[in-house]
Amino acid sequence: MNPLSLAVVGHTNTGKTSLLRTLLRDEGFGEVKNQAATTRHVEAATIHDGSTPLITLYDTPGLEDAGGVLDWLETQSAPRLDGIERIEAFLASVAAKQTFEQEAKVLRQLLQSDAALYVIDAREPILPKYKDELTVLSWCAKPIMPVFNFLSQGDTQAWQTMLARRSLHVSSGFDTVAFDFDSEMRLWANLATMLPERTIPELLMNVRQRDWQVLDGEARRLIAHFLLDAAAYQQEISNDDPPEPTLLHMRDAVRQLERQMQQQLLQQYRFYQETVAQTDWALKPFSQDPFDPELWKEYGIRTTSGAAAGALIGLGIDAAALGTSLGLGTAIGGILGGVLPNIHSISNTLTGRQVLHIDPAAITFLAARSMDLLAALQSRGHAAQHRIGIGNANTRPSHLPWTSNKLPPELQKARSQTKWSSLNTGNEEASRNARREAANRLAQDLILQET
Ligand SMILES: Nc1nc2c(ncn2[C@@H]2O[C@H](COP(=O)(O)OP(=O)(O)O)[C@@H](O)[C@H]2O)c(=O)[nH]1
Numbered sequence: 001m002n003p004l005s006l007a008v009v010g011h012t013n014t015g016k017t018s019l020l021r022t023l024l025r026d027e028g029f030g031e032v033k034n035q036a037a038t039t040r041h042v043e044a045a046t047i048h049d050g051s052t053p054l055i056t057l058y059d060t061p062g063l064e065d066a067g068g069v070l071d072w073l074e075t076q077s078a079p080r081l082d083g084i085e086r087i088e089a090f091l092a093s094v095a096a097k098q099t100f101e102q103e104a105k106v107l108r109q110l111l112q113s114d115a116a117l118y119v120i121d122a123r124e125p126i127l128p129k130y131k132d133e134l135t136v137l138s139w140c141a142k143p144i145m146p147v148f149n150f151l152s153q154g155d156t157q158a159w160q161t162m163l164a165r166r167s168l169h170v171s172s173g174f175d176t177v178a179f180d181f182d183s184e185m186r187l188w189a190n191l192a193t194m195l196p197e198r199t200i201p202e203l204l205m206n207v208r209q210r211d212w213q214v215l216d217g218e219a220r221r222l223i224a225h226f227l228l229d230a231a232a233y234q235q236e237i238s239n240d241d242p243p244e245p246t247l248l249h250m251r252d253a254v255r256q257l258e259r260q261m262q263q264q265l266l267q268q269y270r271f272y273q274e275t276v277a278q279t280d281w282a283l284k285p286f287s288q289d290p291f292d293p294e295l296w297k298e299y300g301i302r303t304t305s306g307a308a309a310g311a312l313i314g315l316g317i318d319a320a321a322l323g324t325s326l327g328l329g330t331a332i333g334g335i336l337g338g339v340l341p342n343i344h345s346i347s348n349t350l351t352g353r354q355v356l357h358i359d360p361a362a363i364t365f366l367a368a369r370s371m372d373l374l375a376a377l378q379s380r381g382h383a384a385q386h387r388i389g390i391g392n393a394n395t396r397p398s399h400l401p402w403t404s405n406k407l408p409p410e411l412q413k414a415r416s417q418t419k420w421s422s423l424n425t426g427n428e429e430a431s432r433n434a435r436r437e438a439a440n441r442l443a444q445d446l447i448l449q450e451t
């Protein structure tokens with residue numbers, strides 16, 4: 001099976017090289033610059049499935065002067081010849097070696113390819129030069145699929161009308177910065193409709209789908225491990241000790257753990273969110289204090305449940321042993337600034353010690369926010385350039401993965417498994433093994449919810 005060959009063509013700066021990078025999953029391919037004529041030669045790269053080459057993509061220089069080429073074709077080639085013959089006459093001419101060297105490279109490549117992806121900057125008005133470009137390209141008599149880039153900032157209606165008048169009825173949209181998996185799948189599906197043989201694009205779609213699912217599974221497991229780590233975390237203090245330092249320490253440890261997990265998620269999706277993955281501000285919407293009850297409210301997490309945890313509500317810490325002593329309560333009252341529910345009614349178990357856990361509401365919040373981050377990484381987020389980034393400021397929090405006081409069994413179990421938390425053991429690997437199965441199950445429970 002020969003790989004399918006696709007010429008990526010279009011005007012300079014429409015994002016051809018960027019499109020190739022994304023389709024190839026290779027952020028190092030070619031050179032991307034916001035200036036004219038960065039790509040001067042045709043560059044090829046192949047998408048493989050294992051060792052089987054599927055599609056070879058050819059990055060071409062921008063068609064700078066399609067109008068000039070069209071003038072040449074109309075004055076120097078016989079109108080009776082068909083398009084390909086006229087293009088061939090052009091390619092054999094002196095003009096193709098001199099004035100129109102760049103343009104000739106593009107046309108030569110297209111003649112040798114199975115089809116073209118014609119990249120359009122959707123923000124651009126339809127200028128005569130673009131029409132000329134399409135006329136010249138159409139004479140190569142290859143299937144052409146228009147691909148709109150900068151979609152979020154442009155309106156494609158006028159373009160679509162113009163394209164339809166040129167018998168180009170199928171087009172695709174693709175924002176290389178705001179990667180969207182479904183757009184990519186549609187692109188390959190659309191392309192398949194234009195080709196005499198659909199096997200390869202369909203194979204590629206399967207490959208991509210498989211890879212995407214693997215990545216999704218890895219991401220969920222990463223989140224599950226993080227949640228188990230936080231849920232199993234516990235600290236013991238004596239009733240006589242002031243709890244404040246321990247509480248603050250626990251919250252810090254969990255904040256840090258969350259940041260690590262977020263960085264790892266970003267790392268996993270770096271191909272798809274290339275620009276975003278390199279910037280700190282991308283995580284900003286996900287870096288608000290996870291122990292801020294105001295933030296919990298936005299997620300619809302109620303903090304009034306659980307009388308035993310009452311003293312610690314709002315701190316994100318749960319006292320497992322019901323022995324919240326008066327002393328402990330008073331001290332916490334100080335931290336809470338007087339918002340202290342019901343402390344005097346809670347009995348002391350006389351153990352003299354307290355085991356502190358991260359509150360289920362906090363765990364629930366962390367789960368919901370992690371899933372929001374994953375959703376943002378898997379799609380949408382309109383272009384890094386806008387500084388909206390992933391976690392679009394307009395994005396409302398998702399639904400909760402579970403009712404906040406009803407943690408899934410794996411997380412409940414984690415509370416009695418001290419070894420499951422690297423924060424307890426200080427050893428990431430030891431705990432990873434012990435909790436792997438639980439993480440796999442929990443990962444299944446983490447369902448992406450649409451708002
Ligand atoms: N916002 C945004 N910028 C893009 C997108 N695609 C490309 N760019 C930027 O547009 C410029 C030109 O891209 P490039 O791939 O070199 O275009 P080419 O000349 O057609 O190969 C670069 O600065 C890219 O970072 C996109 O989908 N959205």
Ligand SMILES: [Mg+2]
Nearest residue numbers: 016017038039
């Ligand atoms: Mg380029």
